[in-house]
Amino acid sequence: MxxxxxxxxxxxxxxxxxxxxxxxxxxxxxxxxxxxxxxxxxxxxxxxxxxxxxxxxxxxxxxxxxxxxxxxxxxxxxxxxxxxxxxxxxxxxxxxxxxxxxxxxxxxxxxxxxxxxxxxxxxxxxxxxxxxxVPRVEMTTQDLVVGTICGGSDGTSGISGNPAAGRAFDQLVAEGAACIFEETGELIGCEHIMAERAITPELGEALRETVAKAARYYDTLGYGSFAAGNATGGLSTIEEKSLGAYVKSGDAPISGIIKPGDIPPSGGLYLMDVVPDGEVRYGFPNIADNAEIVEMIASGAHMTLFVTGRGSVVGSALAPVIKICANPDTYEALSEDMDINAGAIISGTRDLDEVAEEILTAIHDTASGHHTASEAMGHQEFILTYKSFEPVGPACLPTK
Amino acid sequence: MADARFKLISLHDSDNVLVALSAVGPGDVPLARGQILSLSAHVTLGHKVAARPISNGELVVKYGMPIGTATEDIPAGAHVHVHNIASRYTATHYRDEEAGLADE
Structure with a gap:
């Protein structure tokens, strides 16, 4: 219930x-x-x-x-x-x-x-x-829009934090929430398996095109969406990072593609296409993690799940960030900055379902007014820079 | 941190790499199913080692999916990372001193 x-x-x-x-x-x-x-x-x-x-x-x-x-x-x-x-x-x-x-x-x-x-x-x-x-009103999971991103990823992100976030997402979608995943530049290499989850074949094709656009864009820039710290943490290639990142979308069918600022039309799982349209302009699509969080908030996200391996400490203005630490060593070093220790999956003290349950509890607590770790410390990072987009095509939001 | 029972995990049956669940190697490391893998390097949490010999040009497989191509012959037990595999999409940029290759 x-x-x-x-x-x-x-x-x-x-x-x-x-x-x-x-x-x-x-x-x-x-x-x-x-x-x-x-x-x-x-x-x-x-x-x-x-x-x-x-x-x-x-x-x-x-x-x-x-x-x-x-x-x-x-x-x-x-x-x-x-x-x-x-x-x-x-x-x-x-x-x-x-x-x-x-x-x-x-x-x-x-x-x-x-x-x-x-x-x-x-x-x-x-x-x-x-x-x-201001009047108070009863809310349920059905009223929620929740985003997920990962930042400071390492070799643990894809085996603990992201799969646990994915499992929590499955539960939220089942209860009627709108869930958003993004960073198409970090889905490079996953486009074929992702397209199979689309609710229509046309949407599947649009998902593939979205990732192809990201690959072209980053290719022109000469850098993938891959930071030096990712390699330190054991990730060797963009497709390895992508496969680890992809699992945070869970297993639910994909209901549509939105662009930053588009509000999901109903509950379900949505991919946010964050790479600008047209020729490469204004530089990197999202210069740092908070640019992604801001786009989630602009699309109505009440809160964002942030999976980190290396250990990001950020929060956000306007909407709370729940930080899920994938790496048990990082959790020990930065525990005050973290809300969830998904590294427990690696150290063997918790299983995936238990951590997913902790994430869901944190989502409900946060929605009820409880402050997340970054919120309590006063973190209010915010970045907004130049971009340009065309509206989404007709295949992107099939009517259910 | 509680000690994991095995320090190297296979994430998918078709993988040719194993992932370190804590710092491990060099030397013999017990695997699930009673096997032993002899590591030629020290690797830290989240890094990969070859589960079996991987030939130059062969796909490196993790999560059951290709994550890149071997750029040299990689012996079983060797550290698999930016120095011996390459993306099939965009090149990986890293800082030499911080890529976790201190022992190589």
Whole structure:
């Protein structure tokens, strides 16, 4: 039987597991001011996010609209320098239309840094008071969107952490949650076995094309999605890393392909195609793990499962990260940063099902308001950079 | 950490590599089913060794799936890693001093 807990009901009908105020800088030039505003609320649910670029970008605009109307977000303060290209008016309109309180401060019109920081802090205080009584609503697993990524992978990731996360995903999908896996550059070598899990042959073909696009993209860049630390941990090739990463998608049928910012239309398992469309532009698809986490959140993920072998310590702004440590030695070294010790599978003290059960318990606890390790320490990493995408094709989301 | 009963695990019947569950070797290592594999190197957790001789050009198989091609003849018990296998997709970039090849 599925567990229930109390979430936050937004005016647009979406249900969140946190009640966060987002302070958003719209160009790097406004980041310091936005950061200073946020620092005054370190022990409250006030998170800093932003986009550093001065040039406009449809992807960044779309991502920011999705992030600011995420179900975990209760209200928003936009901080603009004034002369950047970001369309702050359109962003504010989208947030307002979602029923969330939003204010915009333009530093050049507010009297500079100090005045904007003062004004911003007063604004955040007002927003926090305003959202304190947002209606609560019963939530079940069916209401959840959960993402999974892996980072700092090593030879243990594919034999403990990722299979355990995959088993937890199977259970979530069975209970009606929408689950998202991604990083098509780390599915290179798995495309054929993955395509067989698609709910239609056309979707299977689209899955294969998605991985082929990633292989071409990384080939042009001259580097696979493979960091030096992966080799230190025993991984020798991208396809070896891929096979280990692939298992975190579990065994459920694949219901569709989405792109960053697309919300899964219903429960089921979805692949997020994170590699940009068209010719290679703007550099690497995701420059670090948090860029992947941000894309999960933009697609509505209430939380993200993060499997690590080498030992990542990151969390995220807006949505909690549950860290699953695949390597027993890393767990011992960094236990305060980890939520789950999947390395116990390797040291022989737990089996795969027991760790999958621990992951499911952590998901329910986190959804109920319990802080994850990174959340409790105040981790709020966030990265958003330039990308460009075409909308998904008709084969990507077959109607069930 | 509790001691695993065997320090090398085969993840799939068709694999030609074994994965270290803790630091192991060099020297004779007992395997499941009563066999012994003589390791020519010290390997750490998560690294691979050849379960049997692998010829230059042969596919290296882990999880029952190819993970690359041997770039030299690899004797049974040798460390299998970036120095003797290559991706069939994109080249692997690593820092020599940190790739876990200290003994080779």
């Amino acid at each position: 599925s567990k229930t807990w109390q979430g936050y009901l937004r005016t647009d009908g979406r249900k969140g597991i946190r009640n966060t105020v987002a302070v958003v800088y719209l160009v790097e030039c406004a980041r310091f001011v936005a950061d200073e505003i946020t620092r005054a609320f370190r022990d409250q649910d006030v998170h800093l996010i932003g986009f550093p670029g001065c040039f406009p970008n449809d992807y960044a605009q779309h991502m920011m609209e999705r992030l600011c109307t995420h179900p975990n977000v209760g209200g928003v303060l936009l901080v603009s320098l004034g002369c950047e290209s970001f369309n702050r008016g359109k962003l504010a309109e989208v947030i307002e239309a979602s029923g969330r309180p939003v204010e915009t401060l333009v530093i050049q019109k507010t009297g500079g840094s100090a005045a904007t920081i003062r004004s911003g802090q007063a604004q955040v205080k007002k927003t926090l008071a305003g959202i304190a009584n």
